[in-house]
Amino acid sequence: MKNVIITGADGFVGSNTVNYFANNGANVLAIDIIKQPKRIHPNANITYLSLDINNISDLQSACENKKYDTFIHFAWAGSAGDGRTDYNLQLKNAVNTVECLKKAKQLGCTRFVCAGSIMEKEVISAVFTPGNKPGMAYIYGMGKLTAHIMCKTVAAQIGIDLLWPMITNAYGAGEYSPRFINTTIRKIINHEPLQFTAATQNYDFIYVTDVAKAFYLIAQKGKPFNEYIIGSSHARPLKEFIIALTSSLDPTNPPIFGDIPYTGTNMSLSDFNTDNLQNDTGFVPEVSFEEGILLTKQWLSAIQ
Numbered sequence: 001m002k003n004v005i006i007t008g009a010d011g012f013v014g015s016n017t018v019n020y021f022a023n024n025g026a027n028v029l030a031i032d033i034i035k036q037p038k039r040i041h042p043n044a045n046i047t048y049l050s051l052d053i054n055n056i057s058d059l060q061s062a063c064e065n066k067k068y069d070t071f072i073h074f075a076w077a078g079s080a081g082d083g084r085t086d087y088n089l090q091l092k093n094a095v096n097t098v099e100c101l102k103k104a105k106q107l108g109c110t111r112f113v114c115a116g117s118i119m120e121k122e123v124i125s126a127v128f129t130p131g132n133k134p135g136m137a138y139i140y141g142m143g144k145l146t147a148h149i150m151c152k153t154v155a156a157q158i159g160i161d162l163l164w165p166m167i168t169n170a171y172g173a174g175e176y177s178p179r180f181i182n183t184t185i186r187k188i189i190n191h192e193p194l195q196f197t198a199a200t201q202n203y204d205f206i207y208v209t210d211v212a213k214a215f216y217l218i219a220q221k222g223k224p225f226n227e228y229i230i231g232s233s234h235a236r237p238l239k240e241f242i243i244a245l246t247s248s249l250d251p252t253n254p255p256i257f258g259d260i261p262y263t264g265t266n267m268s269l270s271d272f273n274t275d276n277l278q279n280d281t282g283f284v285p286e287v288s289f290e291e292g293i294l295l296t297k298q299w300l301s302a303i304q
Contacts, residue, residue: 001026001069001070001111002026002069003066003069004021004026004028004070005109006018006030006072007072007073007074008053008073008075008076008115009030009037009048009074010032010034010038010039011075012176012177013074013167013208013211014032014074015039016039017074017212017215018046019212020209020216021045021216023043028047029063029066029068030046030047030049031048031050031053031059031075032050032075033052033053034050035050036048039174053075056099056103057099057103059103060103060107068104068107068109070111071100071104071111071112071113072113072114072115072215073112073114073115075100076115076143077093078090081177083140084140085136085139086139090139090146091143091146094146097114097147098147098151100112101114101151101158101160101162109160111163112151112161112163113163113164113215113218114162114163114164114165115165115215116164116166116227117140117141117144118169118204118231119144120141120145120148121166121267122265123144125265126138137264152225155225162225163222163223163225163226163228164226165218165222165228165230165277166229167230168203168205168232168272170206170207170230171205171293171296172209172296173208173295173296173299173300174299181293181296184245184246185245185300186300188245189297189300189301189304191250193256195256196242196258196259197257197260197261198257199237199239199242199262200239201238201262201266202236202237202267202268202271202272203238204234204236205292206231206232206285207287207289207292209286210232210287214277215230217281217282218283221280221281222281226276226280228280229276232285232289233274233285234289235272241289244290248293249294249297
């Protein structure tokens, strides 16, 4: 694994992954839609290319004089906010992912690693449970699942190794989105009431630098046509994470459970099992939840 292409390279998880690969000696062609990256650290091993993933065919000319062995795909529009419920956008993401897979093969890559989501498993449960009425929030996960299914079939047909890491919930310094950990810590910083559902559903969280490390090990050691859950290996009911978060960051503002209704699907703890990731790659997380939320709060406080 010497020459690597990474799309979505200046995003939250993508930039951390680019930095990790480069720091470990890989030559990285980092691709994102913006003209100049904001999160990628200066490194002689990184070449940045501004490219709209909708025009992935243009990548051919940019790579004419270089051979690449691995393609890692993060680029995905609408991963947070209103875009998560836009089915046209999410279907376009799935098609773009397949086109990136085919382009990786054309460029000589032998491995294609795509960022999947634990929500793919949740979608299956939500959609196929008799009588259940899944909400629009599942559209994002449906897009990921569609991409997964199509890529696995196309990869087998064209002859390229597909590896599909499924991220549980990445968080950490550098994330601007309104996702759960970010929003909760912002409320703590601003001394706002902390109201939640009963929070009995199972969850897991993993710090972003550990996610980057997992992608590096999966790209290097993962088995073709395998899925890998990227998590802390300590999944538990969400309520336990919330209590750990609030008691660590501000014990004077206790959480209130049950004020907000929960309409989602509860996944089993086995859905979060990371044993095959550890067994195949040797991955062990380095940042505990308590350390991670402290680092995240410090960063959020600094940019307030």
